[in-house]
Amino acid sequence: MRRFLSVLLSTLLLLTLAGCDAQKERQPITLTIWHVYGGQTDSPLNDLIEEFNRTEGKEHNITVKVTSVTNTNTIHKGVLAAANNDPGVAELPDMFVSYPKTVLAMPDETVLVDYRDYFTEEELSAFLPAFLEEGTIHDRLTILPVAKSTEIMFINKTLFDRFAAQTGAKVEDLDTWEGLFATAARYSEWSGGKTFFVHDYHFNYFQVAVESLGESFFDENGIAFGPSFSKAWEPYADAALKGGVWLSGGYATEPLRTGDAVVSVASSASVLYYSDLVTYPDNTSEKIEFIARPCPVFEGADKLVMQRGAGICTVKSTPEREKAAMVFLKWLTAPEQNVELVTKLGYMPVTQEAFDTYLPQAIEKLADPKYRELYRAFLQTQEEYTFYTAPQREDYLSIETSFEDEVRLLLSAAVKNLSSEDDLTAAASAVLRQLKDFYGR
Secondary structure, three states, X not given: OHHHHHHHHHHHHHHHHHHHHHHHHHOOEEEEEEEOOOOXXXXXXXXXXXXXXXXXXXXXXXXXXXXXXXXXXXXXXXXXXXXXOOOOOOOOOOEEEEOHXXXXXXXXXXXXXXXXXXXXXXXXXXEOHHHHHHOEEOOEEOOEEOOEEEEEEEEEHHHHHHHHHHHOOOHHHHHEHHHHHHHHHHHHHHHOOOOOEEEOOHHHHHHHHHHHOOOOOEEOOEEOOOHXXXXXXXXXXXXXXXXXXXXXXXXXXXXXXXXXXXXXXXXXXXXXXXXXXXXXXXXXEEEOOEEEEEOOEOOOOOOEEEEEOOEEEEEOOOHHHHHHHHXXXXXXXXXXXXXXXXXXXXXXXXXXXXXXXXXXXXXXXXXOHHHHHHHHHHHHHHHHOEEEOOOOOOOHHHHHHHHHHHHHHHHHHHHHHOOOOOOHHHHHHHHHHHHHHHOOO
């Protein structure tokens, strides 16, 4: 009898523990996320999160809750404040959207999950390698690519066609930097001094151009200013001094919206802000046609293009919560859901299968012709170009900011002081010397 009671009690104890474990597995898990994709009440990612909660999340007892939709700068500040335990700030969410600069600035980046602990090599091989490379900080994959952007050339075809009809210019001339800057100078002369081209980030132009020509843009002291920098500088500065390049601040979308420029190179995500209705300074408006093409390259150089766009970090917590986050992220980066997300935002998907199979199908269903143009340019870019990953330097952001300001300032001053008798080549060289002096080179 004692033996029987002992076995019975042991059996009951095991059943109770098993029941507790099963109950634990069935316990709902709510994950929080900060992101940047849309507004709090109008966000494609929010819509997809709701779909996840109804389907895959419901099956696994996981709910994802959006606690902030803002911009990357605000998230950057919020993450660092929380990571530094500043008084009165919100705790880190389970997941947040981040650029590498945020992770690099954290006092202890090991509070973030290394996705290689949760994704198999086979699963990671589905992603574009360059996108994973950018998310790898100190040999740990801490930023999972979810939606990426790159730089695309946007053209006001309506204005360009008027110019082309009288000058013989061709859109194909814009496929190289040499051709684009020569066309910009020609347009300024034809139009009586109007700007032709605007680049969102002059720093990106030089960085990618120099790297594509086979040299390193940076050295241990900052910008290297090697021979390839001079090669990139000459046509750019010539067109700028002739009035063909936009040197004012602001985003590239603005001068295209007002007809003050014809062509831009900008983040692909800026398609959200281009309008097919141009309003000129005299308040007249005109319906125009936009086309998109891959970013120009130098003749004979590698086809290299900047990759942009943030990814998602996951904060370490418990194995159960971390695994729940992986269920969501694997669902979100699966080709079908990923293409649904990015085509509403002007971003690229992150896996090769999404590019090869799902994106071409999605393009045909896009109602807005600007988006169809953009995604055709994406397909060509992904097929022909290599995505450039900016180096993870502590001084990267400060160099980028100072360069962007200084190069526009120096060239604007040179344009203002130019006379008709001045030699433009000498003026361009003088500005380059000033720029080097600014960096002590």
